[in-house]
Amino acid sequence: MATRVGVVLFPGTNCEHDAIEAVERLGAEAELVWHGATTASGYDALILPGGFAHGDYLRPGAIARFSPVMGAVAEFAASGGPVVGICNGFQVLTEAGLLPGALQKNRGLRFLCTTVLLRVETGATALTEGVAVGTEVAIPINHFEGNYTCDAETLARLRDEDRVVLRYVDNPNGSVDDIAGVCNEGRNVVGLMPHPERACDPLLGSEDGIVLLAALLRSASSAVGV
């Protein structure tokens, strides 16, 4: 049976079809989950895609965190289900407390839209399962608030527990410790600012996103208790 991926749609999300297209090309079935949904059962993985949920009013993710679907996302995550937040989805997951830290405005106050090189730092998360540490992937970024920050204690924990999932090879936005993506304690919730779904075809300049999304689908098919 094909892996079933739920792609969460908030008002203002705009990368949902890219995410669906990318995972369907890898053989998964994907469908949209409206932010008003109160359950996320029946899926093997959830993606919170990029965009501007609720207009990014107040702060990116600050209002989205109170959407009804977030209770279902938290339950799905607590049961071990793989959850990936991409860009705005990462911001939503930090605001919701499912991932540590916060994303603040880029160093230099520039909106960044470019392809960057990332280094995979752990092969044991929902997004990097089975990927060799040190693998470098070229993935686009497209954000104004992607400057990852957290307090020193949190950073020490992330390092000690091997929870930095991806680092920028050449830090574009001022993120602390070059962090591009982190995971939760259970390693099944991952957030990253770059957009792997936009790097899944040679026509888009890179196919390296497939490395990460294929890993997500592997995690999804092996996740237990969901």
Next chain:
Amino acid sequence: MSADTTRWSAQVEVLLRSGIADPQGATIERALPALGFAGVDGVRTGKSFRFDLTAVDEASALAQATEVADRLLANPVIEESTVVVVPATDA
């Protein structure tokens, strides 16, 4: 006290925590000398919120407004808030 005291006006100011880089504040600070302001430093940017609420007394109004600030208006990871409540004045 009049019945008006059950309505309170809250003022919440949200600033980035000290130690968190404030690129907007830094940019504004760098622009000031061009306007002839010398020696201005420590520029911080933030957000200001105003809302009215009902509460039995000032302590309760402050507690409610502080909860609004902590749970929604500020992200405690990078921001801190200052909350003030005063009796609401009729428009």
